[in-house]
Amino acid sequence: MSTLRDLAEEHTHLRPADIDHLHRIAGDWQLLSDLSFADLLLWVPVDAEGTFLCVAQVRPTTAPTAYQDDQVGRIVGGPEVAHLGVAYSQGRIWREGDPVWYGDVPARHEAIPVRLRTAEGEAGEVIAVVGRDTNLSTARTPSQLELNYLTTADDLAQMIADGTFPPPRHPGETTSAPRVGDGLVRLDAGGKVTYASPNAQSAYRRLGYASHLVGEDLAALHRRLAGDPLDGTEAANGILAALRGEAPPRREIDARGATMLTRALPLMPAGVPIGALVLVRDITEVRRRDRALITKDATIREIHHRVKNNLQTVAALLRLQARRVAMPEARVALEESVRRVASIALVHETLSMSSDEAVEFDGIVDRVASAATEVAATEVSVGMRRRGSFGVLPAEIATSLVMVLNELLLNAVEHGFPPADEAEETSAPTAAGMVPAVAPESDPSVRPEVVVSAHRFRKMLHVTVTDNGRGLPPGFDAEQASRLGLQIVRALVTGELRGTIELRAGATGGTEAVLVVPLARNAPDGRSQP
Ligand SMILES: Nc1ncnc2c1ncn2[C@@H]1O[C@H](COP(=O)(O)OP(=O)(O)OP(=O)(O)O)[C@@H](O)[C@H]1O
Numbered sequence: 001m002s003t004l005r006d007l008a009e010e011h012t013h014l015r016p017a018d019i020d021h022l023h024r025i026a027g028d029w030q031l032l033s034d035l036s037f038a039d040l041l042l043w044v045p046v047d048a049e050g051t052f053l054c055v056a057q058v059r060p061t062t063a064p065t066a067y068q069d070d071q072v073g074r075i076v077g078g079p080e081v082a083h084l085g086v087a088y089s090q091g092r093i094w095r096e097g098d099p100v101w102y103g104d105v106p107a108r109h110e111a112i113p114v115r116l117r118t119a120e121g122e123a124g125e126v127i128a129v130v131g132r133d134t135n136l137s138t139a140r141t142p143s144q145l146e147l148n149y150l151t152t153a154d155d156l157a158q159m160i161a162d163g164t165f166p167p168p169r170h171p172g173e174t175t176s177a178p179r180v181g182d183g184l185v186r187l188d189a190g191g192k193v194t195y196a197s198p199n200a201q202s203a204y205r206r207l208g209y210a211s212h213l214v215g216e217d218l219a220a221l222h223r224r225l226a227g228d229p230l231d232g233t234e235a236a237n238g239i240l241a242a243l244r245g246e247a248p249p250r251r252e253i254d255a256r257g258a259t260m261l262t263r264a265l266p267l268m269p270a271g272v273p274i275g276a277l278v279l280v281r282d283i284t285e286v287r288r289r290d291r292a293l294i295t296k297d298a299t300i301r302e303i304h305h306r307v308k309n310n311l312q313t314v315a316a317l318l319r320l321q322a323r324r325v326a327m328p329e330a331r332v333a334l335e336e337s338v339r340r341v342a343s344i345a346l347v348h349e350t351l352s353m354s355s356d357e358a359v360e361f362d363g364i365v366d367r368v369a370s371a372a373t374e375v376a377a378t379e380v381s382v383g384m385r386r387r388g389s390f391g392v393l394p395a396e397i398a399t400s401l402v403m404v405l406n407e408l409l410l411n412a413v414e415h416g417f418p419p420a421d422e423a424e425e426t427s428a429p430t431a432a433g434m435v436p437a438v439a440p441e442s443d444p445s446v447r448p449e450v451v452v453s454a455h456r457f458r459k460m461l462h463v464t465v466t467d468n469g470r471g472l473p474p475g476f477d478a479e480q481a482s483r484l485g486l487q488i489v490r491a492l493v494t495g496e497l498r499g500t501i502e503l504r505a506g507a508t509g510g511t512e513a514v515l516v517v518p519l520a521r522n523a524p525d526g527r528s529q530p
């Protein structure tokens with residue numbers, strides 16, 4: 001569908017500043033539509049013969065629409081729409097005339113000229129016409145509320161014709177402005193309430209004001225109600241500014257656990273300040289939800305912190321147990337469990353420090369990798385390197401992936417560069433980065449090294465763990481491996497991670513483990529590697 005700007009640029013000679021003004025009107029005219037109980041159509045002239053094009057439309061939320069179908073893009077001309085021509089050429093609001101029928105709906109048509117004030121603040125020329133079309137099929141004797149709305153609507157219509165409505169926008173106002181139905185208060189030139197809609201009355205009641213608003217000095221009332229004196233003064237100043245003809249920014253008033261959003265608009269038809277319009281909305285629930293979200297976030301982080309602590313306690317208990325058992329095999333098994341638990345704790349620790357359920361994974365890999373070289377029972381010093389980046393990973397991928405990498409890294413160090421005598425005795429751990437004491441069996445000139453590389457390609461994470469060690473044992477079959485390590489790897493990769501893993505001989509000796517993991521929950525087809 002064409003936008004207001006597209007239509008205006010294509011069919012008219014309006015200047016960019018004119019079109020901007022029409023945009024401002026379309027951004028703020030729901031207010032006028034609701035107060036008028038009428039559809040508003042924005043018409044721009046397309047020739048000198050009284051032909052107009054509709055570039056925007058808004059329906060009232062307070063009354064039935066006069067148009068079931070969309071009017072944007074409609075071109076009209078001739079005697080039927082003479083009222084648009086009158087408003088445009090004579091620059092005055094046109095409101096006489098008999099009801100007209102649109103389909104089977106009787107409607108009253110009015111026309112409001114749209115003026116853009118000059119940079120000097122003088123009334124400029126008419127650039128467009130707002131058609132105000134009321135569906136009369138449900139019309140009846142208006143109530144007190146309706147009369148008040150209509151009077152205010154007429155003031156705003158006059159301000160459109162003067163070029164003083166809509167007021168300038170305040171940057172950074174993100175919450176949607178209160179609407180007519182949320183609560184409306186009208187003030188006279190002295191700042192006294194002349195009318196308050198039932199919803200407005202209720203909103204003030206929640207702030208602790210139970211009496212009738214009519215007759216109250218609203219600025220003084222805001223100052224009294226606000227829990228914080230500074231807020232009270234601000235809210236009061238906003239009202240006073242509107243009474244002077246300025247358009248203050250929206251303000252919030254907090255009192256007795258309730259929050260009310262207010263928007264004050266000056267009323268000055270024909271340039272005469274006659275009072276102000278104050279729209280109010282009870283946003284207590286919105287603010288309560290905001291606060292709840294912030295607390296929820298903090299709670300999740302706290303839980304990760306506790307999970308990490310608990311896992312570290314489990315690791316410490318296992319470590320204690322390992323020191324007590326005499327059987328070397330049992331001790332090694334317990335020590336391995338300590339490392340497995342500790343690597344999961346690492347992910348929770350990282351999650352407890354981030355604000356969302358995702359982690360910067362590179363730091364975790366680097367820590368797991370250096371732990372693997374430190375604890376592995378080898379006599380050589382194995383270098384560790386990471387190539388590429390894992391990026392930010394969602395928590396559910398990170399927890400499984402860290403365990404998989406932990407196993408693959410430990411295997412690379414332990415089986416790629418085993419102790420010379422292959423005995424079960426526990427040699428002193430060697431620190432990473434040291435000059436190798438014993439070179440790998442295969443080639444004495446090669447420095448023992450494990451490389452973890454990662455890259456993302458088409459929503460898949462590709463990871464390889466490569467070592468230049470002595471290679472897989474002859475006739476090795478990963479599927480048949482009965483030990484725990486590769487079983488954990490396979491279970492996590494095909495289960496939680498829904499990816500693939502392959503263990504094979506490296507291109508230049510050694511071993512490489514190739515892992516492909518889909519990053520999106522519903523990964524597209526093509527799990528093959530590029
Ligand atoms: N990078 C590697 N280089 C050489 N052999 C490897 C490598 N990775 C795995 N292997 C072989 O695969 C076997 C199975 O590995 P797996 O991790 O399942 O068991 P493990 O490391 O022996 O014991 P654990 O359960 O403590 O991990 C290893 O015993 C080893 O022979």
Ligand SMILES: [Mg+2]
Nearest residue numbers: 410411485486
């Ligand atoms: Mg292993």
